[in-house]
Amino acid sequence: EVQLVESGGGSVQPGGSLRLSCAAPGFTFNSYWMHWVRQAPGKGLVWVARIRSDGSDIGYADFVRGRFTISRDNVKNTLYLQMYSLRAEDTAVYYCWGVPDYWGQGTLVTVSS
Amino acid sequence: QAVVTQEPSLTVSPGGTVTLTCGSSTGAVTSGHYPYWLQQKPGQGPRTLVYDISKRPSWTPARFSGYLLGDKAALTLSGAQPEDEAEYYCLLSSMGFLVFGGGTKLTVL
Numbered sequence: 001e002v003q004l005v006e007s008g009g010g011s012v013q014p015g016g017s018l019r020l021s022c023a024a025p026g027f028t029f030n031s032y033w034m035h036w037v038r039q040a041p042g043k044g045l046v047w048v049a050r051i052r053s054d055g056s057d058i059g060y061a062d063f064v065r066g067r068f069t070i071s072r073d074n075v076k077n078t079l080y081l082q083m084y085s086l087r088a089e090d091t092a093v094y095y096c097w098g099v100p101d102y103w104g105q106g107t108l109v110t111v112s113s
Numbered sequence: 114q115a116v117v118t119q120e121p122s123l124t125v126s127p128g129g130t131v132t133l134t135c136g137s138s139t140g141a142v143t144s145g146h147y148p149y150w151l152q153q154k155p156g157q158g159p160r161t162l163v164y165d166i167s168k169r170p171s172w173t174p175a176r177f178s179g180y181l182l183g184d185k186a187a188l189t190l191s192g193a194q195p196e197d198e199a200e201y202y203c204l205l206s207s208m209g210f211l212v213f214g215g216g217t218k219l220t221v222l
Contacts (some may be wrong), residue, residue: 028155034214035211037159037213044200044202044213044214044216045151045153045159045204045210045213045216047204047210047212047213049209059209059220061210062114093158095158095159099135099164099212100149100161100164100165100168101160101161101164101170103158103159103160104129104158105158106158
C-alpha cells in the first residue's frame with residue numbers, strides 16, 4: 001500500500017517560515033498531480049495548493065498566494081510546501097494528497113508567539 | 114469562488130440507507146466539477162471514497178455510490194455499518210481551484 005509521509009511541521013512564531021516535505025517512496029510520483037490540504041484544529045478540510053505531475057501548472061488558494069510556494073522533485077519523489085510570513089490562522093495539520101486517492105498522515109504546524 | 118454546501122449532520126440506522134448531497138453556490142454541479150467524496154474518521158487523516166462523480170478506489174466498499182442528482186452531487190450509503198460513522202467531505206473543482214464543503218457528520222445509530 002502506498003504511503004505518503006509528511007515532515008517538517010512544528011512550532012513557529014508569527015512571521016516565521018517552515019518548509020514541509022512529503023515523501024512518496026514506492027509510488028509513481030511523477031505521474032500524479034499533487035496537492036496540499038490543511039485542517040485547522042476542530043475544523044474542516046481546506047485546499048491550499050496544487051502542482052501538476054511535471055511541475056508545469058501550479059495553483060494556490062487566495063489566502064496563501066504570495067506567502068506559500070509549492071514545488072516538487074520528481075527525482076527525489078518528494079513534494080514541498082515552503083511557507084513564509086506565517087500567521088496564527090495558518091495553524092493546522094497539513095496533508096499531502098496524490099490525486100485521486102493517496103493521502104499522507106499529516107504534519108502539524110503551529111504558529112504562535 | 115464557489116461555496117460548497119453539505120448537510121451539517123445526518124443520522125442513519127444500521128443497515129439503513131442515507132444520501133448526502135453537495136451543492137455549489139455558482140449553480141449546478143456537473144461532471145466538470147469532478148466531484149470527490151472523502152471520508153475522515155476521528156483522529157485520522159482523510160481518505161478518498163469516491164472521485165470523478167462515481168469512481169471508487171479499490172478500498173471503497175460497494176455500499177458507497179456517487180452520482181449526480183439534479184443540480185447536486187450525491188453520495189448514497191446503502192446498508193450502513195457502524196464503521197461508516199465519520200465526517201464526509203465533498204470536494205469540487207471550480208475554475209482551477211478546489212473547494213471543500215463544510216462536511217457532513219454521519220452518525221450510525
